[in-house]
Amino acid sequence: MKKFKIKSPVMDICKAIQDKIDNLNKPKGSLGRLESLALQICLIEQKLEPTLHNPxxxxxxxxxxxxxxxxxxxxxxxxxxxxxxxxxxxxxxxxxxxxxxxxxxxxxxxxxxxxxxxxxxxxxxxxxxxxxxxxxxxxxxxxxxxxxxxxxxxxxxxxxxxxxxxxxxxxxxxxxxxxxxxxxxxxxxxxxxxxxxxxxxxxxxxxxxxxxxxxxxxxxxxxxxxxxxxxxxxxxxxxxxxxxxxxxxxxxxxxxxxxxxxxxxxxxxxxxxxxxxxxxxxxxxxxxxxxxxxxxxxxxxxxxxxxxxxxxxxxxxxxxxxxxxLDSAVRMMNEMNNFENANITKYF
Structure with a gap:
């Protein structure tokens, strides 16, 4: 059988992804499954601004x-x-x-x-x-x-x-x-x-x-x-x-x-x-x-x-x-503002 080189996504970026999710202008965890889905997509793609190009x-x-x-x-x-x-x-x-x-x-x-x-x-x-x-x-x-x-x-x-x-x-x-x-x-x-x-x-x-x-x-x-x-x-x-x-x-x-x-x-x-x-x-x-x-x-x-x-x-x-x-999870990461830019006090 053909051999494949499959490894788990590198986790070094995980904290940065989670910090970005947590600092979007919303209560922490309030977008539920979209947040964990966004984390997975970002880890797969190894970037903070994920994409869903040409499916x-x-x-x-x-x-x-x-x-x-x-x-x-x-x-x-x-x-x-x-x-x-x-x-x-x-x-x-x-x-x-x-x-x-x-x-x-x-x-x-x-x-x-x-x-x-x-x-x-x-x-x-x-x-x-x-x-x-x-x-x-x-x-x-x-x-x-x-x-x-x-x-x-x-x-x-x-x-x-x-x-x-x-x-x-x-x-x-x-x-x-x-x-x-x-x-x-x-x-x-x-x-x-x-x-x-x-x-x-x-x-x-x-x-x-x-x-x-x-x-x-x-x-x-x-x-x-x-x-x-x-x-x-x-x-x-x-x-x-x-x-x-x-x-x-x-x-x-x-x-x-x-x-x-x-x-x-x-x-x-x-x-x-x-x-x-x-x-x-x-x-x-x-x-x-x-x-x-x-x-x-x-x-x-x-x-x-x-x-x-x-x-x-x-x-x-x-x-x-x-x-x-998936599209909603990606849009959350790319289109929602964060607390600092929106001048909103963190409320969590």
Whole structure:
């Protein structure tokens, strides 16, 4: 696997940041979460006047072999149909990108359909979906490395265009299944507590999904016994998920802010943190979604999501929806006056 140089932000500037926050013309701590968010952003960027230049949203699309076991209420063709819909500007992700000024990259890393004729989709297809992990690894080591490198290189492209905040999203029917397994194995949480309805399974469907995922994990454990994080990611992950991990790791290496979406992208950040723990220092979690287990998954990373709106669409919509809160934190640092300049007596 590609090596990344990821370190926690240097803390030397921390006192200066906190002093600036505390001396803005307001009661100390009165802007609550905006203050801690501003501190994190300033630490990531290593400056007292933070910026949110040229934000990019990268949406990775791919199909999953496990979908063939009917673990999702939605059929496989939804993946490619939605990818095409995104090129027409008709998706939820398109709406939020337009609203908040995000540049959108739509990337095919493994959709089981020929999308090469659609100019709005970047073609990085590794294969027409992963293998069915009920019977063996979802991808080969070579495919895993390709996915990591694709995500990494796309983030570097955004960085070269002046981007300092990256949001990531996914489109892949059945990708709650590998996410639930990653959550269970990485968090040492019973698998049943990690499995939900996904796109809308009923009780019978969820019970079937549990049976399939339990058998898949049992097969993996019986075959491999001692496993590392990379092996778990490769065995169960989707191409879009591994590409997102590569994107997250490169973004942290470049000291970019990483906006994390819902259940799937949180699972990717959890997996990324098992490879490079310091990646979490660069993550801002947009929301707590409505998928079973997301709250517990966020707790595993000590994450404090900005929103709780019952969202479960995916695509990165919850992350982009939270962007104005980051903007408010940055504006607080750059536009609020301080007590001295405003000739106001400190009142705390």
């Amino acid at each position: 990019f949203h990268i949406l990775f699309g791919a199909d999953h072999g496990i979908e063939k076991e009917h673990v999702s209420v939605s059929p496989r063709e939804i993946t490619w149909q939605q990818m095409i819909n995104f090129t027409h500007g008709g998706g939820g992700v398109n709406m939020f990108c337009r609203q908040h000024g995000f540049n959108l990259k739509i990337v095919d890393v493994g959709v089981d359909y020929d999308l090469s004729s659609y100019k709005g989709i970047l073609n990085y297809k590794i294969a027409g979906g992963t293998n069915n992990f009920l019977y063996g690894p979802a991808m080969t080591n070579e495919q895993f490395n390709k996915a990591i490198n694709i995500g990494s290189s796309l983030v570097f492209d955004c960085y070269n265009e002046g981007c300092d905040v990256i949001s990531l999203g996914e489109m892949g029917i059945a990708n709650t299944s590998p996410s639930s397994i990653w959550m269970s194995l990485f968090g040492n949480i019973p698998l049943d507590e990690c499995i939900g309805a996904g796109a809308g399974l009923d009780k019978k469907g969820i019970d079937h999904k549990r049976e399939v995922l339990h058998q898949s994990v049992d097969n993996f454990i019986n075959k491999y016994k001692d496993t590392d994080a990379e092996s778990i990611i490769r065995y169960f992950g989707g191409f879009e998920m591994v590409a997102a991990i590569g994107a997250m790791l490169r973004a942290a290496e470049l000291h970019l802010i990483i906006l994390v979406d819902g259940f799937i992208m949180s699972a990717c950040m959890l997996a990324a943190s098992k490879l490079y723990p310091d990646v979490l220092e660069y993550a801002i979690f947009g929301h707590c979604g409505d998928e079973t287990g997301h709250k517990k998954m966020l707790h595993l990373m000590n994450a404090k999501p900005l929103l709780n709106l019952g969202l479960r669409l995916g695509e990165g919509t919850g992350a982009i929806c939270a962007f104005p809160i």
